[in-house]
Structures are given as structure tokens and as C-alpha cells.
Amino acid sequence: MHLLIVAAGSGRRMGAAANKLLLPLLGRPVLAWTLEAALASEAIRWIGIVGQPVDEQAVAAIVAASGADRPVQWILGGETRQESVRRGLAALPAQAAGVLIHDGARCLVEPSLFARCAEAVARGESVIAATPVTDTIKQVDADGRIHATPDRQGLWAAQTPQGFPVEALVDAHARAEAEGWSVTDDASLFERLGLPVRVLEAPPSNIKLTTPIDLTLAEAVLTVRNEITARD
Secondary structure, eight states: OEEEEEOOOOOTTTTOSSOGGGSEETTEEHHHHHHHHHHTOTTOOEEEEEEOGGGHHHHHHHHHHHTOSSOEEEEEOOSSHHHHHHHHHHTSOTTOOEEEEEETTOTTOOHHHHHHHHHHHHTTOOEEEEEEOOSOOOEEOTTSOEEEOOOOTTOEEEEEEEEEEHHHHHHHHHHHHHHTOOOSSHHHHHHHTTOOOEEEEOOTTOOOOOSHHHHHHHHHHHHHHHHHHHHO
16 A cells, blocks of 8 residues: 655644654654554555655655665645645556555554555545544634534544545546645545545544644653553
8 A cells, every 4th residue: 555644734833933743752753653653554565755845854864764664755745735645646656556645743643543544445445534523513603603513423533544546536636626626635525526435433542733732642642652562
């Protein structure tokens, strides 16, 4: 399976002056943990990291330090996540039949989740990692007034990895570009086209690092994992 790691984010909500994926997390860049998880999954045979020019050297150093035993390719990203994914798809090897898209900021992803998504895509499915919504959700207007409380049963919080047959995803992005669609994840393109996408439940730890508190949570999770590994 081929994997695209989207790593072109900023550190604005994190309060950082640069890409949050380069921030230290237990002594290593956030992106290093994401890459390590991908390399620990035997299902992943090729990795593309999509980023901005300013981060290319830093990402190259992370890749070099990873000791990767399979191809890891740098890909120049675009101004939006959607454009970055489209560029990543264009850079896939010609033989790629299935692809997983993963946010570099989800550095706690487990190798087994990559494997489950890859297995589903290999069967021809389109899937996303997600978790059931546990909070009560409120819909509010522009003034902050509540106007609806949707039933949370059947509501899921979308995450990554998201996996698709390459040809279908390339066609979906081409349609989006032609029609001027703007989406925040790739599954939304399939939804607009009426194509089926199945949810695979992810563990609660598969959070996206967005704010400083997320870094603290990630440190706690990784510390526990390291302690468990040391005992084993």
C-alpha cells in the first residue's frame, strides 16, 4: 500500500512560529513519530511526505534519522490541504492501485490502524478512520445561539488515515478542481459523488495535534507506550 503523509500545516493554533510537525515531542519532532508508525506497518511499502519548501531540509533530516527501509519521497505541497493531496496523488508511482492519506499531526496513529485501512483498500473499499461522537453536539448560529441538537447516535468524528483506490480518488480530485469544490477531507469528495465510504473505528488515542494541550496529551500517551515496551 502507498501512503501520503500530509505535512504542510502551520503552527498558528499551536502558538508556534513554524510548522507544528517540527515541534519537539519527547525529544523528537512530531513528524518523526508519525513516520515511525508508518514504517512499523508492514502494509506500507512506499511513503510520500507532502510539505512546504521551507520545511524540506528539516523533513529530509527526519527521514534520514528514521533509518527507513523503504522509499520515502519528498513532495512539494500546495496552498491548501486539498491541493497538497492532489499533488501527492500526482507523484505516486505508476503502479499504485491503493493509497492511504494521513495527517502528519496524528502522530499517535498505531501501525495496526494503517494495516486495517490498507487491507480494506486492497479489497477495493474506500474507508476512513473515525471515532464515535460521545459529547452532546449543538448546532449554533452566527451569534452563538443554539438552534438544534442532533442525535449523536450515528455521528462519528472523521480522522485519518483515509484510504481509497487511486484511480477513483484522482478522478474525484479532478472533478473537485473543475467544479471549484472545497473540502476538508478526501471522504467528502466521495460523498459528493455518491461513492460509498466505510468507517473503521480508531482508538481514542488517534488525536490530531492542534493546540498546546494536545502536545501534553501526546507526551502522556507516548510515555505510557514506552513504559509498556520497556516492560515487554
